[in-house]
Amino acid sequence: MSNIKVIKIGGNVVDNPEALERFVVDFANTPGHKILVHGGGVEATRLSARLNIETRMIEGRRVTDADTLEVVTMVYAGLINKRIVAKLQNAGCNAIGLTGADAHIVTATRRKPNPIDYGFVGDIHDGAVDGQTLVHLCKSGIVPVVCAIMYDGEGGLLNCNADSVATAVALGVSKLATTDLVFCFDKKGVLRDVDDPTSTIPTITPANYPDLRSGNIIFKGMIPKIDNALRAIAEGLRSVRICHSDDLNNDCGTTIHNI
């Protein structure tokens, strides 16, 4: 195996039946070895509300008590993961849905309760991804579809951030294959002008990033994303691309790489 693509989708695809149908066909048609990582979307919040379980978000992260862990396990690992797997099978892609516990592909570490107690929330440290098993599945013609529920190493599960899972999975397999990571979201890429969807910055590298930051062209929420992408490239990924979920197989969006 020479190349592998790790592709992450979030709420704009998962929550939108038409967008999901389009994405599933595109993903099935993506050539070569590939792994899909998906986030949760609004269905966990909706199910929590129906069950009278309070949803608490702090800085965009879901506080996950024992009841909420059951909800996200049901929604992410059950409903959404299996819905995507069944649709991919129908599109001719031999998908297998996984949490971190399945074939122990990813072990997370429960986040410390200070300064904020997020409950059953985990972070993924170096070496916590079983890249060999993921690559073995790919080589067997099976396409892993990974949700953001990870194994805690002690018989339980943890709720994790799907962007972090995608990055960790990509780094895990990058020891064994040339790896490209793609974040699919609801914009065309990193934009020079947030009000102009045609202003995508095609390439970000360590060389042009300082100017983009100092010129306030990249700011706010995009800074940690680009920082993380550059760090992941420094640690072994070939590239990180940020693009619209409808552009998975088109040569557009913003590509972050080293050269």
Next chain:
Amino acid sequence: MSNIKVIKIGGNVVDNPEALERFVVDFANTPGHKILVHGGGVEATRLSARLNIETRMIEGRRVTDADTLEVVTMVYAGLINKRIVAKLQNAGCNAIGLTGADAHIVTATRRKPNPIDYGFVGDIHDGAVDGQTLVHLCKSGIVPVVCAIMYDGEGGLLNCNADSVATAVALGVSKLATTDLVFCFDKKGVLRDVDDPTSTIPTITPANYPDLRSGNIIFKGMIPKIDNALRAIAEGLRSVRICHSDDLNNDCGTTIHNI
């Protein structure tokens, strides 16, 4: 690979945390290649009630409308399946949780709406199990843990009977390995006297079954179970054992075989 065991557990294990803890350790310690199939238990009914979704059972089978299919997918494929997988990982067993859609291991056929419309309920016909993928996973050191949500062959899911799934999976792998099927339940086996738990019938064969039936020693709900077991043996299984979930690795219970 020469031998494989397919082991099925039902509600008496899934619904009872202490029984599940004991079973998980026993299953992890079962030597050789193995596949676990699990039923649902009462949690789907409980979640349906909390969501004000009516539970309708006809002849012990759950009528599965679209809302109920979401509930059983969340509970069986999400909550219960991943709970078992995480506990097995902790017991040193490299489990992977699967529906029929995952790696297209089992395709079911939606049951006709006449005479009873069960909704999204499926039956598994000959040749609908991908035994090769299951055996390949086993050979890779991965232990499949299969819930009773199957693929419909058209991008959707179907709710199936877990006993039937276990039998179909066992027959599917029996083309490639000598296969023994074990049904773990809440009794010591098939009893001569339902009020005497020590009266287990150790062996049922095509030779002694007619006498057991005509003598009314095997009757009611046990007849279709034994009929199915004998049919599965005629079709290629080496044995079917019915035993208490605490006796998985003990040489007891009722074994049905050909000779």
